Amino acid sequence: MKIAFHLLVHFSLLVLVSSYGGNGYDPLENALKIQRSRRTVSNHASKEDVTVENSYTPVYVGPQDGLKEADKISELPGQPAGTNFDQYSGYVTVDANHGRALFYYFAESLVNSSTNPLVLWLNGGPGCSSFGSGAMMELGPFRVNADGTTLSWNKYAWNNVANVLFLESPAGVGYSYSNTSSDYITDDIQTAKDSYTFLVNWLERFPEYKTRDFYITGESYAGHYIPQLAQLILQNNKITNQTVINLKGIALGNAYVDDETENAGMYDYFWTHAIISDEIHEGIISNCNFSEGATITDACNDYENQAFAAKSNVYFYDIYAPLCSPFSNSTPSISGFDPCTENYIYEYLNTPVVQQSLHAKPVQWESCNDFIGINWKDMPFTVLPVIQDLMASGISVWIYSGDTDGRVPVTTSRYDINKLQTPVKTPWYPWMYQGEVGGYVVGYDNLTFVTIRGAGHFVPSYQPGRALAFFTSFLEGKLPTDH
Ligand SMILES: *[C@@H]1O[C@H](CO)[C@@H](O)[C@H](O)[C@H]1NC(C)=O
Numbered sequence: 001m002k003i004a005f006h007l008l009v010h011f012s013l014l015v016l017v018s019s020y021g022g023n024g025y026d027p028l029e030n031a032l033k034i035q036r037s038r039r040t041v042s043n044h045a046s047k048e049d050v051t052v053e054n055s056y057t058p059v060y061v062g063p064q065d066g067l068k069e070a071d072k073i074s075e076l077p078g079q080p081a082g083t084n085f086d087q088y089s090g091y092v093t094v095d096a097n098h099g100r101a102l103f104y105y106f107a108e109s110l111v112n113s114s115t116n117p118l119v120l121w122l123n124g125g126p127g128c129s130s131f132g133s134g135a136m137m138e139l140g141p142f143r144v145n146a147d148g149t150t151l152s153w154n155k156y157a158w159n160n161v162a163n164v165l166f167l168e169s170p171a172g173v174g175y176s177y178s179n180t181s182s183d184y185i186t187d188d189i190q191t192a193k194d195s196y197t198f199l200v201n202w203l204e205r206f207p208e209y210k211t212r213d214f215y216i217t218g219e220s221y222a223g224h225y226i227p228q229l230a231q232l233i234l235q236n237n238k239i240t241n242q243t244v245i246n247l248k249g250i251a252l253g254n255a256y257v258d259d260e261t262e263n264a265g266m267y268d269y270f271w272t273h274a275i276i277s278d279e280i281h282e283g284i285i286s287n288c289n290f291s292e293g294a295t296i297t298d299a300c301n302d303y304e305n306q307a308f309a310a311k312s313n314v315y316f317y318d319i320y321a322p323l324c325s326p327f328s329n330s331t332p333s334i335s336g337f338d339p340c341t342e343n344y345i346y347e348y349l350n351t352p353v354v355q356q357s358l359h360a361k362p363v364q365w366e367s368c369n370d371f372i373g374i375n376w377k378d379m380p381f382t383v384l385p386v387i388q389d390l391m392a393s394g395i396s397v398w399i400y401s402g403d404t405d406g407r408v409p410v411t412t413s414r415y416d417i418n419k420l421q422t423p424v425k426t427p428w429y430p431w432m433y434q435g436e437v438g439g440y441v442v443g444y445d446n447l448t449f450v451t452i453r454g455a456g457h458f459v460p461s462y463q464p465g466r467a468l469a470f471f472t473s474f475l476e477g478k479l480p481t482d483h
Pocket residue numbers: 093096098099100101179
């Protein structure tokens with residue numbers, strides 16, 4: 001009876017929840033399809049403008065007095081005993097006229113929080129939650145247990161070595177919201193501006209972090225968010241009379257940064273990982289031109305559809321992982337990750353007492369907001385020129401990749417690096433974690449490329465130990481060697 005009940009609960013969640021990690025649900029693909037169809041219609045050939053304006057207008061800064069104390073989480077429901085770090089969450093208003101506020105969750109470092117760096121984590125989508133996926137499924141201090149009500153400790157949490165700030169961005173994602181509903185039709189530029197305004201205000205609320213070393217990391221569509229936000233910070237740092245943000249580096253995980261390499265890399269990955277036939281792959285090679293401004297022919301579309309059909313229900317984000325299904329809901333993947341985790345998170349984050357403890361508005365929390373992704377206004381074809389600028393700026397730029405991701409696969413990242421045309425300084429070598437190969441590294445001029453072996457799209461979910469090891473190297477500014 002109990003088992004039957006659990007099956008029912010899990011099955012109904014499967015049907016209802018289109019969670020980021022959910023079977024067959026693919027927010028990035030949905031958004032990209034729409035962007036591509038628009039490009040074809042408007043025959044958009046020129047490179048879209050990815051630069052931001054040069055003149056500085058002060059950003060909105062709201063009163064922050066007393067808000068840090070108000071945001072302190074006394075305890076999350078079901079959290080394990082002995083939690084010995086400070087955690088905060090709440091809203092930062094980024095536009096007072098529109099009533100637009102972004103929700104954050106902040107986990108201070110377990111030790112040395114007063115000297116360890118400040119790291120911003122961003123999930124992609126566009127439209128997916130950095131708190132629900134990033135913090136609760138990937139690198140945050142807790143994982144939600146299968147009961148949907150209790151938490152367990154993630155011993156590989158990134159707040160072992162950093163103070164980690166998770167931002168639900170843009171407004172409309174997760175608990176973030178706007179009182180002006182037209183704000184939910186947004187784009188890359190507005191998202192970068194809001195994230196910047198968020199940071200300036202957040203640093204007023206937490207002034208002890210103002211001069212701290214600051215890093216931005218994230219994955220997937222954050223391959224757009226991160227370079228654009230970093231560029232905006234560096235530009236504004238030169239001219240601002242507000243807070244100068246001490247940006248030291250960025251790390252882009254399985255990142256969507258260029259539409260041509262995304263397509264080419266994905267189908268090549270499918271072929272080299274025995275997901276599609278030779279015929280489909282050859283059909284794509286000879287019929288598809290994925291470069292900017294090229295026409296997407298019907299023949300190409302047809303082969304692309306064939307590729308997706310051939311893939312069948314292989315879990316896109318981690319191709320060797322089991323699916324979350326009512327008949328195997330306790331089968332962990334090779335790496336021990338429970339494929340139904342997103343369902344537990346959904347249940348937990350929609351519990352009223354949890355929302356109260358987080359100081360969140362009572363809302364229906366979703367891991368991804370489809371409306372945001374589908375209505376995304378402007379998506380530059382590529383942000384590689386922005387990444388090139390950042391490489392020359394002196395900040396540390398890392399591209400990392402879980403090598404069992406089919407969504408933004410390692411082939412795509414390698415094609416990105418080809419396009420960046422930076423010379424190799426330290427040739428390809430294996431880095432070690434606990435006596436085994438953790439992945440591979442190449443040191444380029446102003447760029448580091450790291451793979452994480454056996455990790456899917458959500459790298460810290462599948463290979464938590466290897467992920468923490470590579471992240472520690474990133475913060476230390478050293479190529480990973482042996483952990
Ligand atoms: C949104 O509107 C509600 C209700 O009027 C108000 O309480 C809240 O402060 C507004 N949010 C922002 C960010 O201004």
